Structures are given as structure tokens and as C-alpha cells.
Amino acid sequence: MTSIALPRLAARPGRLRRRLYIYYASLFALILVLTAIAAQFVIARMAERDVGRALASSNAVFDRLWDQRAGQYRDLAGLMWRDGELRRAALAGRDAAVRQALDDLRVRLDAAGLRLTLNGHPAYFSGNAALAGQPGPIAVVGDRVFRRVSLPIDGGEIAIIRELGSAELDMVMRISPIPLEAAVIRRDGDGHWRGGGATIANGIVQRAFASGDGQTTLALPAGVSIASIRPLAADAPSDTAALMLSYPIADAMTPFRTIQHMMLIAGLAGLALVLFGSWAIARQITRPIVLLDAAVKRLREGSATTVPISGDDEIARLAESFNEMARVAHLAFHDPLTGLPNRARFRETLTALLDGAAETVSLLCIDLDGFKAVNDGMGHPVGDEVLKIVARRMESVISGANVARLGGDEFTLILADRVEDEAERVAALVIDAVRQPAIIDGNRIRIGASVGIAHFPRDAANASELMRKADQALYIAKAAGRGVAHSFVGG
Incomplete structure (x- = not known):
């Protein structure tokens, strides 16, 4: 047989398939990387x-602790001044007695220094002599930081100077919602700030002071940390000492490690799926080209052949098939009249909730009162409209509830993870909604509803038992005069 001279295809199908595969895989990998970067940024900001909130809260705790401690100092010093030897000695000008009384008061207050100033009298000081010449609210002696508490008295002042030591800082660290580090930092002669095992440039500290919340990021011995730096007091100068609270960023990210690991696993799984999907899509796209290439080869060899490639209506037929399947699936699990889930879907939903999806479940079995008379007296079309109206009203009673029609005039309503008292409230709303008159074909129609309620796990341990208990409660509600709700009671 004579060969037929046909032009060769410009590109082999295998190459096109690889290009498509690489394109889709690379595109998803890029999206995955960008998503991971964005997620990491969001997690870091969170x-x-x-x-930041914990640091701000701890700063407020420090202020409250100091205010409480200062108040205690003022109360005790004020009591000693009013009723003690110190006031009598000071007013009488007995210097030795004043100094002795100041020494006694300083010991009782566990203070580093006390200064007594009275108009018309010399100033008296007891304690560390290096503090005598530092009248400001904050004093620094070597690597020790002191804070002053002022108590106004008649014609003068008592200044209580106490070292800011580990007691206050340890209390802040214990009360803080996170295990932060607290330290008092001081400015040295070189302009740097030292404390907490770190040396911090003055520019960083000043920017933290000016930021409003005092927060910054620092390289500390515990690692790169989120820190809050603020003056020790509102009236304290910002060039001597400050309070620094810090928490390592690595520790801050610890609660999010599980999320990061899950994202990594999900990303790798997604990448594997997309690699496989990209290969499948590339194969599907190039399949007609493969068939055409094979047909060209056979034609070149002189063989008779056909090219089995479908036309443009393939996707339309696929969509039509899908919609048909979706319609069939919907009919299998929904009531065709009301559109509500049917008994099969209701049982499936209830079983899933009881098997662990919810901790508590309340089941309301609802039976319409007077519906049979309407259906028999006015005809099934009117009865169908009544059922549709009732279904819409039940769905509008409470959001998040699962309403289903079991058949006839029987409905159910499932409340998951709600307090048990809410079931009674919802039952009352259902009864009130159903009893409202409906106008159908000019006829004013009124029906009612009775409701039986049972709770999981209080009343039942499984779906069948819960349905049975709710049916029993419904029977009691019907017997009690209808138009009422009754909760299951008893074994």
C-alpha cells in the first residue's frame, strides 16, 4: 500500500503534556507559597x-501594685506622724529624737531612705546617704533604682524612698497572663540603657517612649522579644530609669505551632493532589491530540482510520448529567412538597450529632392539631399549602435549627449545643407560629401544634431512644389538651 505524505505535528503531545503539567503545578506551588507567607504574616501579627495586650495588662498591674504599696506606706507613715514621737520631736526641734524616730519609721517601712521637710525647720534624712541629694520621684544609685512616695503633712512633707526590687517585678510576672520577663532598666553614663541582662541603645528606648504603647522589638538574652518600655511613673523623668516587660517571639508563636503544622501538612497534601490533578488534566487535554497524532501516523502509512473526538456539547451533557444526579439525590433526602429534609436525612443528621458532633441535643417532635379536618374538609391541595406555610414558619422560628418533615403532619426540630431551657422557649415559638391564621384561596384557616421534647444525653443515649422519648412526650402533650409543649420526664 502506498504511503500518504502528511505533514508532521509541530510539537509532540508528550512535550505539551509536560508543559501543561509544569505550568499548573508551578502555578499552584506559587499560590501555596504566597498563601503560606500571608498566613505566617497573619499569625505573627496575631x-x-x-x-501586646498582655504587656499592656501587666503594665497596668504594675501601676496598681505600686499604687497599693504606696498607699500602705502613706497610711503607716501618716499614722506614725499623727500619733508618734516623730511629730512631737520635729515640732519641738529635738534633732536627735527626730532622727531616731525617722530611723524607726524607715525600718518599719522597709524603706531605703526617709526625708522629713517642715517649713521653718531643717530637713531631716534617714537612710542611704547617696539618696539624700536626689529629691526627684526616681533615684538611681549604681545599678539600683529607687522610687519616692510623698506624704504631705501640715507645713511639710515626708518622702519615703524605696528600692524597686525583685518583689514588685516577681509579682507582675506571677500575675501576668503570659510568662513574661520584667526588669528595671537604667541609663548609664554612656547613654545606653542596661538591665535584664541586656544593653539597649537610647534611640530605641526613646522611640518606645514616643510610640504611645511603649512596644518595640529587641534582641534580648532570651531571644528576639516583643518588649514594652515605659517610664516608671507618669511624673518620672524619661532619662533615668524605665520598666521593661518582654516576651520572646518564639514563645509567642508556640500556641500557633499546631496551626502552622496543620497548614504545612495540608499544603503538602494539597500540593500532592494538585500534582496528580495537573497530570490528569494535562493528560485529558492532550488526549485528543494523542488520538489525532496516532490517526495521522496511520494515515501516513495508508491505513483507514477514524478520530473518536467528541464535539463541543460534551461539557453540556456532563453538566446535564450532574444536574440530574443532584436532582435525584435531593429527592432521596428531602420532602418534595415542603423542601424540608425527610425522615432519612433527619435520622442521618440526628445520628451524626449524637455520635459526637454535638455535646447536647434537644429533639422536638411536632404534630399539627386540626390538620386532618382541614385536609379532609377542604381538600388535599389546601392541605398541601398549609404544610408549606407551616414549614416556612418553623424554619423562621430559630436560625441554626434542623427542621424536617417525617410525613403527613409530623415534623421534627433539632437543637444542637443549646441549653435545655431553650428547647421549651423554641417549642413555645413554634406553637405560636403555627397557630397564626393562614389565608388560602380566601379561606381563613387556623390549626395548632403540640410538641414533645426530649434531651440528649439526659433522657436518651442514642437516636432511637431519643425519638421514642420525644414521641412519648408528644403523646402526653396531645392528651393534655393539645396546643402545648411537654418535656419528657421519667425513665
Whole structure:
């Protein structure tokens, strides 16, 4: 047989398939990387926000603790002044007695220094002599930081100077919602700030002071940390000492490690799926080209052949098939009249909730009162409209509830993870909604509803038992005069 001279295809199908595969896989990998970067950024911001709130809360705790301690100092010093030897000695000008009384008061207050100033009298000081010449609210002696509490008295003042030591800082660290580090930092002669095992440039500290919340990021011995730096007091100068609270960023990210690991696993699984999917899509796209290439080869060899490639209506037929399947699936699990889930879907939903999806479940079995008379007296079309109206009203009673029609005039309503008292409230709303008159074909129609209620796990341990208990409660409600709700009671 004579060969037929046909032009060769410009590109082999295998190459096109690889190009498509690489294109789709690379595109998804890029999206995955960008998503991971964005997620990491969001997680970091969330961690910084949470730590920032904890630091602000701890700063407020420090202020409250100091205010309480200062109040105690003022109360005790005021009592000693009013009723003690110190006041009598000071007013009488007995210097030795004043100094002795100041020494006694300083010991009782566990203070580093006390200064007594009275108009018309010399100033008296007891304690560390290096503090005598530092009248400001904050004093620094070597690597020790002191804070002053002022008590106004008649014609003068008592200044209580106490070292800011580990007691106050340990209390802040214990009360803080996160295990932060607290330290008092001081400015040295070189302009740097030292404390907490770190040396911090003055520019960083000043920017933290000016930021409003005092927060910054620092390289500390515990690692790169989120820190809050603020003056020790509102009236304290910002060039001597400050309070620094810090928390390592690595520790701040710890609560989010599980999320990060899950994202990594999900990303790798997604990448594997997309690699496989990209290969499948590339194969599907190039399949007609493969068939055409094979047909060209056979034609070149002189063989008779056909090319089995479908036309443009293939997707339309696929969509039509899908819609048909969706319609069939919907009919299998929904009531065709009301559109509500049917008994099969109701049982499936209830079983899933009881098997662990919810901790508590309340089941309301609802039976319409007077519906049979309407259906028999006015005809099934009117009865169908009544059922549709009732279904819409039940769905509008409460959001998040699962309403189903079991058949006839029987309905159910499932409440998951709600307090048990809410079931009674919802039952009352259902009864009130159903009893409202409906106008159908000019006829004013009124029916009612009775409701039986049972709770999981209080009344039942499984779906069948829960349905039975709710049916029993419904029977009691019907016997009690209808138009009422009754909760299951008893074994």
C-alpha cells in the first residue's frame, strides 16, 4: 500500500503534556507559597497583638501594685506622724529624737531612705546617704533604682524612698497572663540603657517612649522579644530609669505551632493532589491530540482510520448529567412538597450529632392539631399549602435549627449545643407560629401544634431512644389538651 505524505505535528503531545503539567503545578506551588507567607504574616501579627495586650495588662498591674504599696506606706507613715514621737520631736526641734524616730519609721517601712521637710525647720534624712541629694520621684544609685512616695503633712512633707526590687517585678510576672520577663532598666553614663541582662541603645528606648504603647522589638538574652518600655511613673523623668516587660517571639508563636503544622501538612497534601490533578488534566487535554497524532501516523502509512473526538456539547451533557444526579439525590433526602429534609436525612443528621458532633441535643417532635379536618374538609391541595406555610414558619422560628418533615403532619426540630431551657422557649415559638391564621384561596384557616421534647444525653443515649422519648412526650402533650409543649420526664 502506498504511503500518504502528511505533514508532521509541530510539537509532540508528550512535550505539551509536560508543559501543561509544569505550568499548573508551578502555578499552584506559587499560590501555596504566597498563601503560606500571608498566613505566617497573619499569625505573627496575631501573636504580637496577643502579647501586646498582655504587656499592656501587666503594665497596668504594675501601676496598681505600686499604687497599693504606696498607699500602705502613706497610711503607716501618716499614722506614725499623727500619733508618734516623730511629730512631737520635729515640732519641738529635738534633732536627735527626730532622727531616731525617722530611723524607726524607715525600718518599719522597709524603706531605703526617709526625708522629713517642715517649713521653718531643717530637713531631716534617714537612710542611704547617696539618696539624700536626689529629691526627684526616681533615684538611681549604681545599678539600683529607687522610687519616692510623698506624704504631705501640715507645713511639710515626708518622702519615703524605696528600692524597686525583685518583689514588685516577681509579682507582675506571677500575675501576668503570659510568662513574661520584667526588669528595671537604667541609663548609664554612656547613654545606653542596661538591665535584664541586656544593653539597649537610647534611640530605641526613646522611640518606645514616643510610640504611645511603649512596644518595640529587641534582641534580648532570651531571644528576639516583643518588649514594652515605659517610664516608671507618669511624673518620672524619661532619662533615668524605665520598666521593661518582654516576651520572646518564639514563645509567642508556640500556641500557633499546631496551626502552622496543620497548614504545612495540608499544603503538602494539597500540593500532592494538585500534582496528580495537573497530570490528569494535562493528560485529558492532550488526549485528543494523542488520538489525532496516532490517526495521522496511520494515515501516513495508508491505513483507514477514524478520530473518536467528541464535539463541543460534551461539557453540556456532563453538566446535564450532574444536574440530574443532584436532582435525584435531593429527592432521596428531602420532602418534595415542603423542601424540608425527610425522615432519612433527619435520622442521618440526628445520628451524626449524637455520635459526637454535638455535646447536647434537644429533639422536638411536632404534630399539627386540626390538620386532618382541614385536609379532609377542604381538600388535599389546601392541605398541601398549609404544610408549606407551616414549614416556612418553623424554619423562621430559630436560625441554626434542623427542621424536617417525617410525613403527613409530623415534623421534627433539632437543637444542637443549646441549653435545655431553650428547647421549651423554641417549642413555645413554634406553637405560636403555627397557630397564626393562614389565608388560602380566601379561606381563613387556623390549626395548632403540640410538641414533645426530649434531651440528649439526659433522657436518651442514642437516636432511637431519643425519638421514642420525644414521641412519648408528644403523646402526653396531645392528651393534655393539645396546643402545648411537654418535656419528657421519667425513665
